[in-house]
Amino acid sequence: MTVSDTVWIIGASMTKFGRYPDKDVVDLGSEAALAALADSGKTIFDMDLMAVGNLYEANGMVGQRIQKQIGQTGIPCYNTANACATGASAVRIAHTAIKAGEARMAIAVGVEQMGKSGLLGGAGRAKGDRKVFEPSGRYGAVMSPEGVLGTGIMPGVFAQAGMEYARQHDGVGFEQFARVAEKNHKHSVLNPLAQYQKEFSLEQIMGAEVVAYPNTLLMCCPTGDGAAAVVLASDEVVRQLDPDQRRRAVKISASVLTSDPWTESAQVQPDVNTLTRQAADQAYEQAGVDPQDLDLVELHDCFATAELLHYDNLRLCEPGGAGEFIDSGGPWRDGRIPVNVSGGLISKGHPLGATGVANLYEVTTHLRGEAGDRQIEGAKVGLTHVIGLGSACAVHILEKPAA
Amino acid sequence: MSKQVPIVDYLVLDGDQPHLEANACAECGALYFDRRNACARCGAQSFERRALAGSGTVRAFTIVHRAAPGVKTPYVSAVVDLDGGGVVKSNLVDVEPDPEQIALGMPVQMVTYVAGTDDEGTEAIAFGYAPADASHPENGA
Ligand SMILES: [Zn+2]
Numbered sequence A: 001m002t003v004s005d006t007v008w009i010i011g012a013s014m015t016k017f018g019r020y021p022d023k024d025v026v027d028l029g030s031e032a033a034l035a036a037l038a039d040s041g042k043t044i045f046d047m048d049l050m051a052v053g054n055l056y057e058a059n060g061m062v063g064q065r066i067q068k069q070i071g072q073t074g075i076p077c078y079n080t081a082n083a084c085a086t087g088a089s090a091v092r093i094a095h096t097a098i099k100a101g102e103a104r105m106a107i108a109v110g111v112e113q114m115g116k117s118g119l120l121g122g123a124g125r126a127k128g129d130r131k132v133f134e135p136s137g138r139y140g141a142v143m144s145p146e147g148v149l150g151t152g153i154m155p156g157v158f159a160q161a162g163m164e165y166a167r168q169h170d171g172v173g174f175e176q177f178a179r180v181a182e183k184n185h186k187h188s189v190l191n192p193l194a195q196y197q198k199e200f201s202l203e204q205i206m207g208a209e210v211v212a213y214p215n216t217l218l219m220c221c222p223t224g225d226g227a228a229a230v231v232l233a234s235d236e237v238v239r240q241l242d243p244d245q246r247r248r249a250v251k252i253s254a255s256v257l258t259s260d261p262w263t264e265s266a267q268v269q270p271d272v273n274t275l276t277r278q279a280a281d282q283a284y285e286q287a288g289v290d291p292q293d294l295d296l297v298e299l300h301d302c303f304a305t306a307e308l309l310h311y312d313n314l315r316l317c318e319p320g321g322a323g324e325f326i327d328s329g330g331p332w333r334d335g336r337i338p339v340n341v342s343g344g345l346i347s348k349g350h351p352l353g354a355t356g357v358a359n360l361y362e363v364t365t366h367l368r369g370e371a372g373d374r375q376i377e378g379a380k381v382g383l384t385h386v387i388g389l390g391s392a393c394a395v396h397i398l399e400k401p402a403a
Numbered sequence B: 001m002s003k004q005v006p007i008v009d010y011l012v013l014d015g016d017q018p019h020l021e022a023n024a025c026a027e028c029g030a031l032y033f034d035r036r037n038a039c040a041r042c043g044a045q046s047f048e049r050r051a052l053a054g055s056g057t058v059r060a061f062t063i064v065h066r067a068a069p070g071v072k073t074p075y076v077s078a079v080v081d082l083d084g085g086g087v088v089k090s091n092l093v094d095v096e097p098d099p100e101q102i103a104l105g106m107p108v109q110m111v112t113y114v115a116g117t118d119d120e121g122t123e124a125i126a127f128g129y130a131p132a133d134a135s136h137p138e139n140g141a
Helices: A025-040 A062-070 A086-099 A154-168 A174-188 A202-207 A235-239 A243-247 A274-287 A304-313 A322-327 A344-348 A352-367
Strands: A007-014 A049-053 A077-080 A105-113 A210-213 A225-234 A250-259 A296-298 A381-388 A392-399 B004-006 B019-025 B047-051 B055-064 B075-082 B087-092 B107-117 B123-131
Touching: A007 A025, A007 A086, A007 A235, A007 A352, A025 A062, A025 A105, A025 A225, A049 A062, A049 A086, A049 A352, A062 A077, A062 A105, A077 A086, A086 A105, A086 A225, A086 A250, A086 A352, A086 A381, A086 A392, A105 A352, A154 A210, A154 A304, A154 B055, A154 B075, A174 A202, A174 A304, A174 A322, A174 A344, A225 A235, A225 A352, A250 A274, A250 A352, A274 A304, A274 A381, A274 A392, A296 A352, A304 A322, A304 A344, A352 A381, A352 A392, B055 B087
Parallel strands: A049 A077, A049 A105, A296 A381, B004 B123, B087 B123
Antiparallel strands: A007 A225, A007 A250, A105 A225, A210 B055, A250 A392, A381 A392, B019 B047, B055 B075, B055 B107, B075 B087, B107 B123
């Protein structure tokens, strides 16, 4: 095997996101894997490596359990867990192995079955236990600090991140955040793979139940089940594909993963900006692509506030101009840089481990010109972004090769 | 008077002078509230305790309406930039949970209060931040 300068996506798939009470992670992961393999014209017996991202059963050897359904060939299998960047991290493993010449072809799968569990955490101690204050943990806490010393769970963290941006920049407030959700719900109507395909007015969104101001229920992603997979291949493999398959190959021009660099405020409130900016800047440099060249972006809108920040972090707007960008319609599907034409996490859904692979499926499908009703006409360059709190951020830039 | 303990060990009750104390990196001054193995900014392994100011300004806030069972809602969570250095997160107190009543950048002052009592009668003392004009400088635990 030889080192591959470029790594290609030759197969991609995702299940419809939603609720699958009659299936398990192995069913969902196998379904996505088999569909991506079929799409690539290859089989599991051609793969040199498998990487599988899953969070809820991270200690359960999900990758090997999928192999036991679709083909046991003895290849290396990696199971990854990296919060909401779990699926994208699996893709990074497959990517680096091909780039290094250790694999000619590899499959990456992201899968999650969340059911209806929320992201708010469970109740505290069981009733009847005798309660005596004892300091525990790295902060010597005698009781749960959640709701007493502020909030540390997702909706509030991303609400505070949005409000910090609103403090720094004029023209950003509740209405701008709500417009993000208005756009993504509207976009999802065209995506048959989305968990929800329902349009809402700005008034309905702003008037919905508040979860953590400024995010209302219609500005938060749902929980759900689903899977996505991509088959990656080296230059050598792509050269040998039959012409119809080769035309559909999509080039990975950049693949980047970052973690948090030290910042002062991140000691108490996760800083979702700095690592995203660093990932984006590295990706643009790797790909030799300018943000203004992008035809579409799938970014991590776990909450509406988050999407607005990432317009700025990913350099889609002028510095500080995220409010103006959404107000002017820039990220709508007919705007300057369409963002989340899939409906985004807010409406397409967010089965955690699947998300970072599903956004590659979405952009790949547009670059191939196969996105049906939601196709962005003539799309040649696209970017995907995910961030897992804690934090891990992945950015990929994909390009349609010149014919 | 019943026995009192701080809700977290970086709150120092200290009689009528309750304040926050951080682990400050001896090399670069980075501040941490948790138990440390090394400095994540510069790698140094020695720390000194540093008392932080009780006053600061609101850097960000959210009004939480949906929470885990047992957490009283609505409440206001805020990230506060402390005067003289340090960033801390806690609840805003003595404010209405209404976005119209809370301003980003508004000055606040730390206050302490009883957050809970255990089965031996020991009180857990928590801290929060009140609008600076409404706070009581002599407020003790
Ligand atoms: Zn240091």
